[in-house]
Amino acid sequence: MVIINFLRINGTFCIAMQTEIFIHSMNTYYFQQLYYITAIKLLEINNSSSLLPGVSLGFKLYDTCSSTAMGVRMAMALLNGNDNSTLDEPCTKPAQVQAIIGETHSSISTAIAKSVGPFKIPLISYAATCECLGDKRIYPSFLRTVPSDYYLSRAMAEMVKQFGWTWVGALRRDDDYGNSGMAAFTAAAEQLGICLEYSLPFFRTYSQEKVLRIIQQIKSSTSRVIVAFVTYWDFEILLNLFHEHNITGYQWVGTEAWISDSTVSRLDKHKILQGTLFTCKYSTKNNSQYSAVCTGQEKLSEIENEFTDMSLMPFFINVYKAVYAVAHTLHNLLGCTETCPTKKQPDPHTFLEHLKRVRFKTKDGEEVYFDKNGDPLAKYEIINWQTVEDHHEFVTVGFYDFSFPVPVSVCSESCPPGTRKAVQKGKPICCFDCIPCAEGEISNMTDSIKCEQCYQDFWSNPHRNECVKKELEFLSFEETMGILLTAVSIIGTSMTIIIAIIFFRYKNTPIVKANNSELSFLLLFSLALCFLCSLTFIGRPSEWSCVLRHTAFGITFVLCISCVLGKTIVVLMAFRATLPGSNVMKWFGPLQQRLSVLAFTLIQVLTCVLWLTTSPPFPFKNRKHYKEKIILECQLGSAVGFWAVLGYIGFLALLCFALAFLARKLPDKFNEAKFITFSMLIFCAVWVTFIPAYVSSPGKFTVAVEIFAILASSFGLLFCIFLPKCYILILKPEKNTKKQIMSKVPVT
Numbered sequence: 001m002v003i004i005n006f007l008r009i010n011g012t013f014c015i016a017m018q019t020e021i022f023i024h025s026m027n028t029y030y031f032q033q034l035y036y037i038t039a040i041k042l043l044e045i046n047n048s049s050s051l052l053p054g055v056s057l058g059f060k061l062y063d064t065c066s067s068t069a070m071g072v073r074m075a076m077a078l079l080n081g082n083d084n085s086t087l088d089e090p091c092t093k094p095a096q097v098q099a100i101i102g103e104t105h106s107s108i109s110t111a112i113a114k115s116v117g118p119f120k121i122p123l124i125s126y127a128a129t130c131e132c133l134g135d136k137r138i139y140p141s142f143l144r145t146v147p148s149d150y151y152l153s154r155a156m157a158e159m160v161k162q163f164g165w166t167w168v169g170a171l172r173r174d175d176d177y178g179n180s181g182m183a184a185f186t187a188a189a190e191q192l193g194i195c196l197e198y199s200l201p202f203f204r205t206y207s208q209e210k211v212l213r214i215i216q217q218i219k220s221s222t223s224r225v226i227v228a229f230v231t232y233w234d235f236e237i238l239l240n241l242f243h244e245h246n247i248t249g250y251q252w253v254g255t256e257a258w259i260s261d262s263t264v265s266r267l268d269k270h271k272i273l274q275g276t277l278f279t280c281k282y283s284t285k286n287n288s289q290y291s292a293v294c295t296g297q298e299k300l301s302e303i304e305n306e307f308t309d310m311s312l313m314p315f316f317i318n319v320y321k322a323v324y325a326v327a328h329t330l331h332n333l334l335g336c337t338e339t340c341p342t343k344k345q346p347d348p349h350t351f352l353e354h355l356k357r358v359r360f361k362t363k364d365g366e367e368v369y370f371d372k373n374g375d376p377l378a379k380y381e382i383i384n385w386q387t388v389e390d391h392h393e394f395v396t397v398g399f400y401d402f403s404f405p406v407p408v409s410v411c412s413e414s415c416p417p418g419t420r421k422a423v424q425k426g427k428p429i430c431c432f433d434c435i436p437c438a439e440g441e442i443s444n445m446t447d448s449i450k451c452e453q454c455y456q457d458f459w460s461n462p463h464r465n466e467c468v469k470k471e472l473e474f475l476s477f478e479e480t481m482g483i484l485l486t487a488v489s490i491i492g493t494s495m496t497i498i499i500a501i502i503f504f505r506y507k508n509t510p511i512v513k514a515n516n517s518e519l520s521f522l523l524l525f526s527l528a529l530c531f532l533c534s535l536t537f538i539g540r541p542s543e544w545s546c547v548l549r550h551t552a553f554g555i556t557f558v559l560c561i562s563c564v565l566g567k568t569i570v571v572l573m574a575f576r577a578t579l580p581g582s583n584v585m586k587w588f589g590p591l592q593q594r595l596s597v598l599a600f601t602l603i604q605v606l607t608c609v610l611w612l613t614t615s616p617p618f619p620f621k622n623r624k625h626y627k628e629k630i631i632l633e634c635q636l637g638s639a640v641g642f643w644a645v646l647g648y649i650g651f652l653a654l655l656c657f658a659l660a661f662l663a664r665k666l667p668d669k670f671n672e673a674k675f676i677t678f679s680m681l682i683f684c685a686v687w688v689t690f691i692p693a694y695v696s697s698p699g700k701f702t703v704a705v706e707i708f709a710i711l712a713s714s715f716g717l718l719f720c721i722f723l724p725k726c727y728i729l730i731l732k733p734e735k736n737t738k739k740q741i742m743s744k745v746p747v748t
Helices: 027-046 068-079 106-119 149-162 176-191 208-219 232-244 262-267 317-333 348-356 480-505 510-514 517-537 543-577 590-614 639-662 673-696 700-731 738-742
Strands: 002-009 012-020 060-062 099-101 123-125 142-144 167-173 195-202 225-229 251-254 277-280 359-361 367-369 379-388 391-401 419-423 432-436 458-460 467-469 471-473 618-622 629-635
Touching: 027 317, 068 106, 099 317, 106 123, 106 142, 106 176, 123 317, 149 176, 149 225, 149 251, 149 379, 149 391, 167 176, 167 208, 176 195, 176 225, 195 208, 208 232, 232 262, 262 391, 317 348, 317 359, 317 367, 480 517, 480 700, 510 517, 510 700, 517 543, 517 590, 517 700, 543 590, 543 618, 543 629, 543 639, 543 673, 543 700, 590 639, 629 700, 639 673, 673 700
Parallel strands: 012 060, 099 123, 123 142, 167 195, 167 225, 225 251, 251 277, 471 629
Antiparallel strands: 002 012, 002 099, 277 379, 359 367, 379 391, 419 432, 458 467, 618 629
16 A cells, blocks of 8 residues: 655655555565565656656555554554655655555455545555445545456456356455455346356355365356456465365356466466466566676666566556556646646645546556546456466456447347337347336336236336335325315314303303203214314224224214204204193103213114124225225225214204204294204205215225315304304393393294
8 A cells, every 4th residue: 555645845745655565475575566666656757857847756665464454553644644755855744645555455445445535535546446445425535546346247247158158156255355346246147147056255264164165065066167256365275175175177267366476376286277267457477587787877767677667567557557646636736837836735635636537648558547436447358377388377368348339230229127129020030129018017127028017016117117116095194185174173173162161151141041051062062073083084094093983973973963953852842832731841851852862872873883893994905996006995894884874864964954944933033943954954965965076086085075074064063053152142242131032033
């Protein structure tokens, strides 16, 4: 990992670079190579008149020995300030580093990226390939000069498909690199019709028993191709085990983490990996030996060997790109032309944003830039292990470049999800039309030959590529109509309570006494229940709400009409009692009035009990009325029970209306019968209108119609019977006298 910060030296900048590479068995070899490569590249930049003129760059290398904790600790320490650089000139300490180049391993890179991300410090990796690091929500400051495993996995899957291998096994390193890479390969393979017989995790710290289970599963498999997302030091353990258990004759498909490593090729003494194919970023050549004696006058910029020729350095060319990306970004930020006029050190956030947009070409003409995920353009060479005498050679047998356009020559474009293929009549099978799936059907793959029907409670989305749960429709308390009906119900209840309070306040006055105060209070109580029972019809239907809404409605309305009927009979009896020699009032006194109300209500209670015991209402999903949504409603259970309850209410209302109509012209000055007549007329009109509206209304509007009928009829009774009395009690108290009540009016 190379950690970079800019330090001012008398108007120039120096770069302190901390390089941490994580090599298992050959740390010293790679460490030395990285040192030489970095030194050469910085020397090129420092001596360049076109790139950062007047700015000197320095570096420092550290080895964290494959330790995540050490990598994070060093990164966090450098955020708080760095020690002196390797330049001879003294560099002042910066506030914090400007950029970090590294890390080699994906698992360690994820830890460092999470640590430095909140500080907007760029982390540019030259070897961490895990697809997960491309998630900018988690790793906002991570970039890399090596392609993501997202592209590598797809290239490998297409190569496997090209060879016709549709039944393969997989071996992966049990860490972020192996698990993420194999997940991406599996997804790409499934799309191409490749099946994985097994996908086995491996880590060098696994117990012997666990490793032997892996060996046994490979031996018992029937697939002859193994895709390996492992590292070269994993093969230091595996090759001996493969030889010991005679695991030979397999075609290996590998990744850049081990395929071009000379250590693995030397360890493969028994040719287990012979014929291996690999999708690789760069080509590799064997190390050369130089015998020339140094004179002491050599210039690094003029030396041509394995350390200075970037085309021969498949691993370190990514470090080269990372260093130059930082240099070009700084060059642009400082506004350098022939000189760099700006000496102000860029803040990390500004530097990161400019680094994401940097674009330059290497000396070989390769363009370097980062995409929206911080990844470079993916280009791969396909390498084949070929045995020459007693050693392996890496031979390039093909290329895979994601930047190359693919020629398209088709009769018909592929059918997208949401459609199905329909062959055109009289034309070859390659010529077809894309027919949109019908409602309730979907296709969720390209070039589907048929559309699948959604399950019962699901429906196709607008794009016809996914089944989504059908919308559930019921009258809820949250929607506008439910809120309005609830408000009207509460207003009606409140008005009923207010009228009851007024009547109680004037209970000893003639007008309240004359109109049977006991039945009036019972009627007000029943009207309050009628208003409240409408609330049981709102909300998601359940077993208890379905039972309660119809029984409460039936019983409260019968109680209400029974009270009105009792008041009507009292009016008739009272008129008869005024005739000479009449004693009818003794047959319908207060006791008889109570008993009549009780008897009428008890009949309805028995009807409801019979209904609930035989076939009660229950919640029901109505899927027939709408195809795209489900209506949640209360099924009546027994239609006979429902209409019996409703019919009994209608019978009492008609009886009350008839009696009140007969008594409407009795010669009392304040005759309550005419108000009852009008209230019953409204009541009957509402419920006669309700029946066709109830039957024809769809979904939740059926419930809304029933609630409206309940509220309208309740308000009709409340206003017609009680408002005239309240008018006299409050506004015309002079008429609230016994003389006014008992006076007669001429019969016309």
